[in-house]
Each structure stands twice: as structure tokens, then as C-alpha cells.
Amino acid sequence: MLEFILPVAFTMVAIALILNLYRVIVGPSVADRILALDTLSINSIAILIMLSLYLGNTLYFEAALLIAVMGFVGTVALSKYLLRGDIME
Amino acid sequence: MFEIIISILVLIGAFFTLVGSIGLAKLPDFFTRLHGPTKATTLGVGAILIASSLYFFVFKDEISLHEILITLFLFITAPVSAHLMAKAAIHIKKNEDKKLSNDK
Numbered sequence: 001m002l003e004f005i006l007p008v009a010f011t012m013v014a015i016a017l018i019l020n021l022y023r024v025i026v027g028p029s030v031a032d033r034i035l036a037l038d039t040l041s042i043n044s045i046a047i048l049i050m051l052s053l054y055l056g057n058t059l060y061f062e063a064a065l066l067i068a069v070m071g072f073v074g075t076v077a078l079s080k081y082l083l084r085g086d087i088m089e
Numbered sequence: 090m091f092e093i094i095i096s097i098l099v100l101i102g103a104f105f106t107l108v109g110s111i112g113l114a115k116l117p118d119f120f121t122r123l124h125g126p127t128k129a130t131t132l133g134v135g136a137i138l139i140a141s142s143l144y145f146f147v148f149k150d151e152i153s154l155h156e157i158l159i160t161l162f163l164f165i166t167a168p169v170s171a172h173l174m175a176k177a178a179i180h181i182k183k184n185e186d187k188k189l190s191n192d193k
Contacts, residue, residue, distance in 0.1 A: 019113065031174055031181060046137050049137050056149070069162070
């Protein structure tokens with residue numbers, strides 16, 4: 001059953017990633033683009049976890065953890081830059 | 090039995106991820122757009138992570154702590170990043186309003 005469900009879920013998350021990319025390109029303000037990039041990193045974590053379910057391999061969790069950490073650090077740095085004009089004070 | 094539960098959890102996760110991203114793409118204003126991904130997408134990724142944890146526990150007989158680590162990290166950091174982005178957006182909006190009132 002899982003091998004029939006997983007392609008459907010892959011398609012749904014791929015459409016979600018395309019919508020996030022649309023918001024990154026179109027987004028009227030800079031804050032919209034930062035929000036879209038943050039959502040893009042979270043959705044790519046979801047698609048990596050589903051890939052590891054599909055292949056039965058735990059190797060992809062390290063990549064997902066790295067994307068989670070780096071996405072958070074990038075979001076905080078960009079928001080700080082918008083707020084203060086400087087990342088470290 | 091467990092396979093059905095895992096399939097339902099994966100479907101729920103993918104559905105909520107899609108709903109959050111549609112909200113991000115369709116809603117009109119930044120502060121309404123912030124609402125979609127920060128709640129729906131976090132819930133979707135949480136459901137997929139629970140499904141993966143259950144799968145590797147039941148079918149592969151190994152307890153993997155990576156999923157729990159990713160879930161904890163995401164659930165701690167999502168509100169913090171949403172708060173910072175909202176503050177940045179308010180800052181930009183204030184600056185634009187100030188410029189507009191100076192132009193008059």
C-alpha cells in the first residue's frame with residue numbers, strides 16, 4: 001500500500017515546492033521572499049524524509065537535519081539584516 | 090495494519106504541506122501569508138516525521154533518533170523564525186509609511 005501512496009505524496013509536495021518557488025520569484029517585498037525560502041527549506045525536509053521512506057535508507061536524515069539547521073540560521077540572519085542593517089552588532 | 094497507519098500519516102502530511110504552500114501563494118497580504126506555512130507546513134512535516142519514525146521502528150527494527158531530533162528542532166525554531174520575519178515586515182512597512190508621509 002505504501003508504494004502506491006508515496007508517489008501521490010511526492011507529487012503533492014512537489015507542487016508545494018513549485019508554489020514556494022513562485023512566491024520566491026514573484027513576492028512583492030523582501031519579507032515575502034524570506035518567508036518563501038524558509039517554507040522551501042521545510043518542504044524539502046519533508047520530501048527528503050519521504051525519499052528515505054521510499055528507499056528504506058536512513059542516510060538521508062543527516063541531510064534533512066543539516067537543511068533544517070541551515071534554513072533556520074539563514075532566516076534569522078536575513079531577518080536581522082532587514083531589522084538592523086547589520087547581522088552581528 | 091501498521092502500513093495503513095503509516096500511509097494515512099504520509100497522506101495527511103503531504104496534504105497539509107500542500108495546503109500551507111497554496112496559502113503562501115494565494116493569500117493577499119504578508120501577514121496573512123505568514124499564517125499558512127508556519128502552522129500547516131509544520132504540522133505536515135510533523136506527520137511525515139512520525140510516519141517515518143513508525144516505519145523504521147516497525148519494519149527495520151531500529152529506533153532512529155534523527156526524526157525526534159528534527160521534530161524537536163523544527164517545533165522549537167518555527168515560532169522564533171515566524172516572530173523575526175513578522176518584526177522585519179513591520180519594520181519595512183513603517184519605513185514605507187514614513188517615506189509616504191514625507192513625500193506629501
